[in-house]
Amino acid sequence: MAGAYVALEGGRVVEARARAPGTARGELVFTTAYTGYEESLTDPSYEEQILTFSYPLIGNYGVREERFESDRVHPRAVVARELTEDVADWLADEGVPAVDHLDTRDLVGGIREEGAMKCGIAAGPDATPEDALAELEDCPGMSDHVDIGAQVSVDEREIHLGEGDTDVALVDCGAKDSIVESLVDRGANVHVLPYDVAPEDVEAVDPDILFVSNGPGDPANFEAARSLVDEFVGEIPLAGICLGQQIIARALGGTTEKMDFGHRGVNQPVRDLETNRVVMTTQNHGYTVADPGDLDVTQVNVNDDTPEGLDSEDLDVITRQYHPEANPGPHDSLDFFDDVLAMARPGDDSSRRLVTAD
Structure with missing residues (x-):
């Protein structure tokens, strides 16, 4: 399985597993929801953000379009402890990078202590820590998205x-x-x-x-x-x-x-x-x-x-x-x-x- 890297504001880089390839940048936030992952992922309010799920398993009841809140996935990337194949394939089809097999409890604890932060992600067979750090360096703040x-x-x-x-x-x-x-x-x-x-x-x-x-x-x-x-x-x-x-x-x-x-x-x-x-x-x-x-x-x-x-x-x-x-x-x-x-x-x-x- 291909590797992935999550670069956090402040310079820390976390290694993960790539589930959907690509690079992304955005504000790293977390949700405590344990159901409704389809609704969260299609919620337009997550535009320009990287969404971390605090609940450890995401995708245990599949992916059904009738649950969507819009016509596409809005987070720039998705982070979880474990993503099922259904959700990983859906995100890959949407062109949204996704990573798992990392300590999301530690990640969420960091967000609670330091606040929502800029983040860069690189996932795929050729991904490197430098790729994730490059995304982080170019990441704007939420207030910078004027339109x-x-x-x-x-x-x-x-x-x-x-x-x-x-x-x-x-x-x-x-x-x-x-x-x-x-x-x-x-x-x-x-x-x-x-x-x-x-x-x-x-x-x-x-x-x-x-x-x-x-x-x-x-x-x-x-x-x-x-x-x-x-x-x-x-x-x-x-x-x-x-x-x-x-x-x-x-x-x-x-x-x-x-x-x-x-x-x-x-x-x-x-x-x-x-x-x-x-x-x-x-x-x-x-x-x-x-x-x-x-x-x-x-x-x-x-x-x-x-x-x-x-x-x-x-x-x-x-x-x-x-x-x-x-x-x-x-x-x-x-x-x-x-x-x-x-x-x-x-x-x-x-x-x-x-x-x-x-």
Whole structure:
């Protein structure tokens, strides 16, 4: 089996086994998810990153396209303790380098201590440590990807019809397919718009709700989406998930900051400040809201108190940092989409909830 090398910021080089050949550079991050590897690998929020799985065996239930969250694999490379043949072959077909047979516990511990770091990978029969170090030397930081939205967004409007009469303008900054499906399943007509859509093109949709999606990178680099929020706040109800929460907060006077190693996994606990109930959530983000600006913090992460939910009844804004639509789960917070659509129906008595009713 061919060799591989993982070069870490600071100069350390780790030897591994090549499972899919090639070279790659990106920000090295980890996820604690033990299921949902297909969903993680096709999540656009991993664009320009190298994804390490902390769970030791990845691929034990095969690869099925119906589980994908987009039409391609987004991480620049994949690192695991052990990859099955199914996943390794899939990544090779996608042209995404993959390595295993290395100590991922040590790697994850290093990320937790030192933070997400630049990384270079070289895998294949002719790979050398120098090849991996060359990738590391040329690796940009996440904030340097100033137009990362262009890599993950639709080029032109796509329409997904539900069975109701609510129109949602979804600003696609790297939206997962499950977000669209969750809205359509509840009857909404979803107009997926490019990340840099102009205000007049949003007006042409005449939406009942403006929804800013998840996506990769630094929210400061999504200026067009921030401007849209500024343009329509107070006129159209606003909602956002993950990067969308950060963009909306920045537009409403708030600030964001890069986290040491982010939240990535399917077991992130979130507490609702009104009900004091805690639910488990799926998350994938490396930035967080530092100051919510004109919004109220309604939910927080149990582990570090970072904002997980923002709200403003006066402005008709509701956002979540986590992924209520997560596949394969947990599904504790799917009612978020009911709350979003309720904003398009003045006089609806539905309350904004955190958890699905028993």
